[in-house]
Amino acid sequence: MFSSFKGLGFPQTTQGGAAPKRGPRLWPVLLALMLGLPLPSWAVTCTNSNGNQPYPLTFTFPSPLVVDNSMDDGEVVASITITQGAAGGGGYSTCASDTRLWYEGIGAYTLVGRPVYPSSVEGIGIAIFNYSPPGGYFPQMSDRSGASWVVNSSALVRIDLVKTGPITGGSLSGPFAYSTLKFFDGTSFNHTVYQFSGSVPVVLKNPTCAVTTPDVVVNLDQARIGDFATVGTTLKEKDFKVSLACSGGTAGTKTEVDMSLADRTTPANVSQYLSLTSASTASGVALQIVRNGSAISFNPTVNKFKVQDVLPGNSTVDIPFKARYVRTGTITPGKVQGIAVFTMDYK
Missing domain, CATH: 2.60.40.3310 (Immunoglobulin-like)
Structure with missing residues (x-):
């Protein structure tokens, strides 16, 4: 921009008749004038x-x-x-x-x-x-x-x-x-x-699990009436398990697995004795489901128990139980059948 003013000026006389010198003597004045001009404003509202x-x-x-x-x-x-x-x-x-x-x-x-x-x-x-x-x-x-x-x-x-x-x-x-x-x-x-x-x-996200054994059939061995010495005597324990397949989960998380059992024949039953179904012909006996050495009380509303915490990487969870006979009174020989329904709760 300044280059367009190059060489502008007025001739000046010097002593000795020297040729007048031309030069940008007005640069300071032009700068001052230029700096004093209003510039366009781009501020917009x-x-x-x-x-x-x-x-x-x-x-x-x-x-x-x-x-x-x-x-x-x-x-x-x-x-x-x-x-x-x-x-x-x-x-x-x-x-x-x-x-x-x-x-x-x-x-x-x-x-x-x-x-x-x-x-x-x-x-x-x-x-x-x-x-x-x-x-x-x-x-x-x-x-x-x-x-x-x-x-x-x-x-x-x-x-x-x-x-x-x-x-x-x-x-x-x-x-x-x-x-x-x-x-x-x-x-x-x-x-x-x-x-x-x-x-x-x-x-x-916590690990998730699904039951892989939705129907478990346990066949107890035949028992002799004479082996049931008194009321409360238990016989013929047999192992069984409920299995879960688990997956997923973020490091540092866990899923608590809880479980409960209900008596299908007598849903209000909260005792440790599983009622016999109408297909049973024996009397004076019942069935028990045992976990960790103790008989489980039925009814999912009041008798829920913790199974374990599932961590990421736990792919299979087996929940061990035992089933057995228990004498409840005077025994009549015959067929014994009971049905329990289990419910899993994850949190």
């Missing part, structure tokens, strides 16, 4: 119908959000795809000059197969995909400029919660991204804010 606050786009995830630390980094923990209208978006922003619309998450993103922004929970990041032009993952810039911007209620957006490392648990809450109107002077105006609906607890 915007308004909207939401009290000049960004329009909220709210996303609802399952609560609590159960996650598994055994997932690989980069895998999607949970995802939601909805329109901005369904997320509560609506309205418009108007500016005094053309702007560009930028889509950016909060914080510095890292590349985990795509740009992933941090969340409030260690090990979970957020990737935002915009289906509208220009399309793609945040961050991105609109493919046009303008002074008026509408929150497009039909525009689709996808929020991916991505595993980025060991997940510690906690809660997802608050804003995680903005669409921002940016001006030439570097100032900006938040157009929309992307946020979680309330607080979403993040719970580490």
Whole structure:
């Protein structure tokens, strides 16, 4: 810019008749004049119908959000795809000059197969995909400029919660991204804010189990009446087991396995004697189910017992029992049959 003034000046006379010298004698004056000129201002203001606050786009995830630390980094923990209208978006922003619309998450993103922004929970990041032009993952810039911007209620957006490392648990809450109107002077105006609906607890996944022996038949050996010396005498114990197949779970978690037994013939029975079915022809005897040397009391409402804690890596759990006869009175010989129903409870 200054080079266009090179050589400007006025001829000056010096003693001795020397030729007048030409030079940029007015540079300081020109600089002063130039510095004194008003420069154009790029500061632009915007308004909207939401009290000049960004329009909220709210996303609802399952609560609590159960996650598994055994997932690989980069895998999607949970995802939601909805329109901005369904997320509560609506309205418009108007500016005094053309702007560009930028889509950016909060914080510095890292590349985990795509740009992933941090969340409030260690090990979970957020990737935002915009289906509208220009399309793609945040961050991105609109493919046009303008002074008026509408929150497009039909525009689709996808929020991916991505595993980025060991997940510690906690809660997802608050804003995680903005669409921002940016001006030439570097100032900006938040157009929309992307946020979680309330607080979403993040719970580490516990091991899960399923019964692999839903029907267990125990055939006791025949007993002699004379061997039942007195009421309460027990005979002919036989081992059996209930088995579970367990899998999954995050390091540091466990699943408590509880169990209860009910008397199918007499559901209200809370004693240690399993009633005989109508198919039985004997009398004066009952059946008992024994665990760890003690007869189990029936009724799942009042007589639940703990089996064990299942940890990640426990693939098979066998629950050992014994079945036996017990004398309850004067014995009549015949067939003995009882049916117990077991219920598993996991927590």
